[in-house]
Amino acid sequence: xxxxxxxxxxxxxxxxxxxxxxxxxFAPIHLRGSFLFLNFHTRSCNIPFPNIVSVDSxxxxxxxxxxxQYQTTVACPESDxxxxxxxxxxxxxxxxxxLCQRVQESLISKTYSQIQxxxxxxxxxxxxxxxQATVSWLLSECFGxxxxxxxxxxxxxNLTKPGTAGLLEAVVKTVNECLADAPRFGLIGPQMxxxxxxxxxxxxxxxxxxxxxxxxxxxxxxxxxxGFVRGDQYAVALAxxxxxxxxxxxxxxxxxxMKKEWLSYHHRYYRIISKLTPPTSESWDKGCVIYARxxxxxxxMQPLLNGNKKLEWPNSARPVQVSSIDNPSLAxxxxxxxxxxxxxxxxxxxxxxxxxxxxPLRVYSMVKYAAIARGDAEIFMKFARAxxxxxxxxxxxxVVIIQEAGGMVTDAGGCPLDFSKGIxxxxxxxGIIACSGAKLHDRIIMAVDASWxxxxx
Numbered sequence: 478x479x480x481x482x483x484x485x486x487x488x489x490x491x492x493x494x495x496x497x498x499x500x501x502x503f504a505p506i507h508l509r510g511s512f513l514f515l516n517f518h519t520r521s522c523n524i525p526f527p528n529i530v531s532v533d534s535x536x537x538x539x540x541x542x543x544x545x546q547y548q549t550t551v552a553c554p555e556s557d558x559x560x561x562x563x564x565x566x567x568x569x570x571x572x573x574x575x576l577c578q579r580v581q582e583s584l585i586s587k588t589y590s591q592i593q594x595x596x597x598x599x600x601x602x603x604x605x606x607x608x609q610a611t612v613s614w615l616l617s618e619c620f621g622x623x624x625x626x627x628x629x630x631x632x633x634x635n636l637t638k639p640g641t642a643g644l645l646e647a648v649v650k651t652v653n654e655c656l657a658d659a660p661r662f663g664l665i666g667p668q669m670x671x672x673x674x675x676x677x678x679x680x681x682x683x684x685x686x687x688x689x690x691x692x693x694x695x696x697x698x699x700x701x702x703x704g705f706v707r708g709d710q711y712a713v714a715l716a717x718x719x720x721x722x723x724x725x726x727x728x729x730x731x732x733x734x735m736k737k738e739w740l741s742y743h744h745r746y747y748r749i750i751s752k753l754t755p756p757t758s759e760s761w762d763k764g765c766v767i768y769a770r771x772x773x774x775x776x777x778m779q780p781l782l783n784g785n786k787k788l789e790w791p792n793s794a795r796p797v798q799v800s801s802i803d804n805p806s807l808a809x810x811x812x813x814x815x816x817x818x819x820x821x822x823x824x825x826x827x828x829x830x831x832x833x834x835x836x837p838l839r840v841y842s843m844v845k846y847a848a849i850a851r852g853d854a855e856i857f858m859k860f861a862r863a864x865x866x867x868x869x870x871x872x873x874x875x876v877v878i879i880q881e882a883g884g885m886v887t888d889a890g891g892c893p894l895d896f897s898k899g900i901x902x903x904x905x906x907x908g909i910i911a912c913s914g915a916k917l918h919d920r921i922i923m924a925v926d927a928s929w930x931x932x933x934x
Contacts, residue, residue: 478502508664525660538605538873539739557655559717559725561618564790566715566727567768567779568662571788573608573713574620574729574764574781576655577699580604581731584706603633605642607651608698608713610679614656615664616694617682626693629683630870637678649676662788688871689721689897694747696871701842703815716873721897724771726874730847731764767847769881776850776882799884799913800852805832808917810856811845812837823928824858830924831917846875849911856917860889860908867902867909879911885918886911889925 590759609631614735616625652671657664671679685693694717701711713729764781774849779794802808812831813819821837838845838854848854861867873896876886887893890906898904907929912918 509566523843527641534664541802554575558772563725563727563768563770564884565615566717567766568788569612569794570713570715570727570729570766570768571792572655572659572662572664573612573698574722574731574766575658576607576611576651577604577705577711577713577729578731578764578781579654580607580722581705581708581711582652584708589740602699602702603651603661604649604705605698605702606633606636606648606680607655607847609683609696610648610652610676611655611766612696612698612715613679613682614652614675615659617667617679622682624683626685626691627696627699628685628687628870629696630868631680631683631698633677633680637677642751645673645677650671652679658721661785662782665789674697679691679753687718687896687899692878694718694871695873695896697843697874700871701844710841710844712844712847714843714870714874716870716877717794718869718873718896721895722771723873723877723896725875727766727768728843728847728874728878729764729766729781730844732879733765733844733847746779765847767878769850769878771877771881773881776878778851797851797882799849799879799882800855801914802855802916803916805917806834808833808913809853810833810837811848811854812858813845814839814841820860820862823860826928827858827921829923830928831920843871843875846872846879846911849884849913850875850878852913855913856921857911858908858921867905868900869902870900872902872909875911884911885915887918889922889929891922 557770561756584602609629613625613627615627616627635641636648649671656666656671670776683696687693687695697712697714699705699711700714701709705711710730710732713731714727716726717724741906759836766781767778769776773805775796776793776798777794778797779792782792800808810824810828812821812824824837833856838848840848845854845857849857859867872894876894879886887910888906889908889910892906894902894909895904896902909916910921911923912921
């Protein structure tokens with residue numbers, strides 16, 4: 478029987494609900510490349526800016542403010558692992574999603590001229606490079622560029638090729654517009670407009686190759702770019718890996734409908750229908766950010782920030798958990814839209830043998846992971862064609878979110894995905910299986926074993 482990494486996770490209290498802020502603003506105090514920190518010797522503090530408190534770097538939370546005094550309740554150190562990293566990550570992904578929404582609207586309403594093709598013919602847009610530059614800059618400012626190592630999908634060389642001057646100019650403009658809005662998300666933007674050199678440097682910093690030791694971030698600036706350019710589902714994904722283990726994950730899903738019934742509809746179709754009815758608090762347009770911290774035993778979801786509102790932490794966040802359905806005939810399974818790197822025929826045969834009766838939910842990007850974590854689907858199966866190698870940025874954030882939401886993710890042999898071997902998921906046994914529970918997971922594993930030899934994969 479396969480074992481889920483999440484089954485051994487320590488159940489720690491979630492700290493978001495324990496923090497109470499006096500103002501809605503939330504931003505790091507950034508002086509000389511460092512952050513100020515509160516001491517854990519007291520459970521609460523009231524500090525007038527710019528007074529400085531003593532620093533205990535091993536047992537502290539960042540001291541964050543934008544306007545004068547604030548008050549915070551500090552959680553105990555045992556439940557505070559990676560909390561600062563998660564706070565910054567969620568805010569950065571909120572910003573990145575806002576950027577993507579603006580770019581997607583432009584692509585849909587105007588032209589596809591600002592779309593390039595990579596060596597594998599997959600599309601890449603100004604949003605890919607702009608998000609990569611924005612997140613890279615924010616992480617470097619918050620944690621120090623020497624302390625930040627990032628594995629990311631996009632290569633700066635594709636942005637500096639002959640004939641891309643207009644594209645680069647658009648990226649610089651988009652990044653600066655996004656960073657200028659940082660205070661609304663509780664972060665601090667640059668004091669001056671960033672030039673082309675600074676933008677290219679931010680993108681270039683995302684050159685880590687990962688590995689089994691140390692700490693590095695994993696970023697997919699626009700996961701599901703094909704869905705993005707078609708006006709459909711896509712995700713912005715950020716994860717932190719330490720010593721080969723994913724310790725936190727954040728998924729921004731700008732087009733994720735708040736009602737699961739809309740998942741099977743194309744985003745453009747929904748937008749046409751939504752114009753006929755007044756928007757509600759449950760409308761598609763909100764989108765969401767889903768996030769989790771290793772060992773917390775919980776995953777959380779908050780709506781995307783819309784309009785000119787300020788992000789008030791934790792922004793109406795609520796816990797999400799996987800579905801309790803374990804009857805295959807009632808379960809919904811997801812698979813990739815693209816046939817190029819996934820075998821629909823094999824998953825169809827598996828679905829039939831396991832007893833899955835519903836039509837597959839074919840969704841672009843890591844939105845499939847979000848669907849399982851939120852309880853909108855129960856199964857995600859992907860079996861790549863021969864020669865295709867899975868990349869860590871396509872899975873890292875989604876894996877930890879599903880696990881902390883109560884589900885499990887393994888390869889087809891029942892082993893945990895290994896994120897310690899560089900940019901690829903080396904040693905992957907046949908495919909990837911994510912499930913809401915062990916019963917469904919075990920049935921799929923057995924079905925794969927029974928039918929694999931007769932497949933052409």
